[in-house]
Amino acid sequence: MLELPQQLINGLWQGAALALFAMGYTLVFGVLDIINLAQGATFMWGAFFAFICVTKLGWSLWFSIPVAMVGAGLLSILLDRLAFKPLRSLTSGGLVLWGGFIVLLVGMVGKWAFPVKTGITITGAAVMLVGFVLDYRSIRPLRIREVPHLAPIISSIGATFILVSLAINEFGAQVSRFPANLFPVKPYHITADAVISPIQTLVLILSLALMLVLSLLINRTQMGRAIRAIAWSERTSRLLGINVDYVIAQTFFISGALAGAAGVLLGLAFNRLEPTMGGEVELAGLTVIIVGGMGSIGGAAMAAFLVGMIRVLSVAYIDSSFRDAFVFALLILVLLIRPSGIFGRSKAVRA
């Protein structure tokens, strides 16, 4: 049984990384009212982007982390264009694009013989391209949101399949690891028997720094104001001359970059990269944003530390198999007592 101070330290740095992930998650929800379930896949690709930079390209870690963040941010914009944007505007082009997306998905995950698989995949990609062009040609001045709320969830699950399949194809299903000598391992002693390793320190510091940057970006800059304005009313924002599509793309970039950062940091800290690594953080992140109040960035940060602590403490003092049970017990408790989340406002107040 390990000492409490040590567990609190573990909960703190894991909570910080989870906070990065969850803040990006909740940011997109706040702006577009959609849950981007492909956030976990973006997280995983962020880790692998850094892995490629370090192992294949031989770049330093300090350079690889920002590159991975930018990569994950761009991936997130691409996801928006392919999986969400066609749903926001139900144009004929959007429908064609969506159809191509499904064909591509079928082609990539199906167990077909090679030529068939390639054929279907290429067809899907081609149809998507046609749809993209059509959609671009026919974007209406005001988008009609008649698409059911379930549609983006399903399309983001589809996108997750694609991204995970691509990663398995590229890196294999087994665990990949960063080179062992990448980072010093000698831990710092905080108290006599509570230690924190350099990499965990990095996770904590970088996460807190990014949280601060995000908070300044959202609360103090014109971009942040535009993001909050669109979250309140997309239609009014358009009328005021805000380029809504551009701001949405920026939102996805920020969200993806944060997920990517969390991916690199947790990938480094556990030195375990696998294509399915997004699944667990996805669920934890979903809990976090619901507990924190959907769309509330500060709430997500707080709830992430709470969930991080609960996970670590339940592993240390109860049983590692109960880890998720406690997290979801918290989720159910919050949903029963305060359905809008601890820091969230109810829909009635929002409207």
Place this chain on the structure above:
Amino acid sequence: MMPELSKPLMEIRNVTRVFGGLKALENVSFNVPRGAICGLIGPNGAGKTTLINMISGLGPLSDGAILLDGQLISGLAPHKIAARGVGRTFQNIRLFGDLSVLENVILGHHLRQRGTLIETLLRLPRSRSSERDSRSAALELLVSLGMEHLANVQARALSYGDQRRVEIARALALGPSLLLLDEPAAGMNSTETDGLCEFLLSLRESSLTILIIEHDMDMIMRMSDLVVVLNFGLKIAEGPPDFVRNEPHVIEAYLGSEQ
């Protein structure tokens, strides 16, 4: 330059808008002279708000054209029309309730701020100085409306009349050449309405053109240089306030015919 100035700022040409089988606007034409306050009146359902929506780019015209400064603006996306210098307020207030009053006004200034994500992140000088400009311009606007003490209050906490004034400030922050006001005095008491009138008249001094929908006839007759009257989507009268007030068609539209 002189002939330029004498040309109307906005030309509404044969504008028709059909919703299903209903003609909300039918062949409406008039010009808004530069620097004038133009009142748009008519009974409920006359098509006034529809016309303002058409001008600001909310939905396509069924027929006709709208020109600003001699250039076609109908058919452009709303944000492009805003960029051409058309600011507006809404009949049902559309402030960003989560943002402070000052932030709402600064947002109106958005178009003048250019700064990409990277610049913003790095807080490059351009981004920082434009942020400062927007902030001081927004504060100035609030001061001129006598609302500076409310700058940091969340917009949804304001009274109805104050919310309307913030909307006007936000529209003005855009730096428009044409201001569209949809019932700006609704929900205001008579003191507030008087204050609003004075403020709008002072805007005309600074050569802003205003198209205003209002049910308060005193206010319209007192302020307008030109009044356009709509009824059931048709323009039934146009002219100076005194002329329009005595038009038989207008009296009939408002009071019913005598038979």
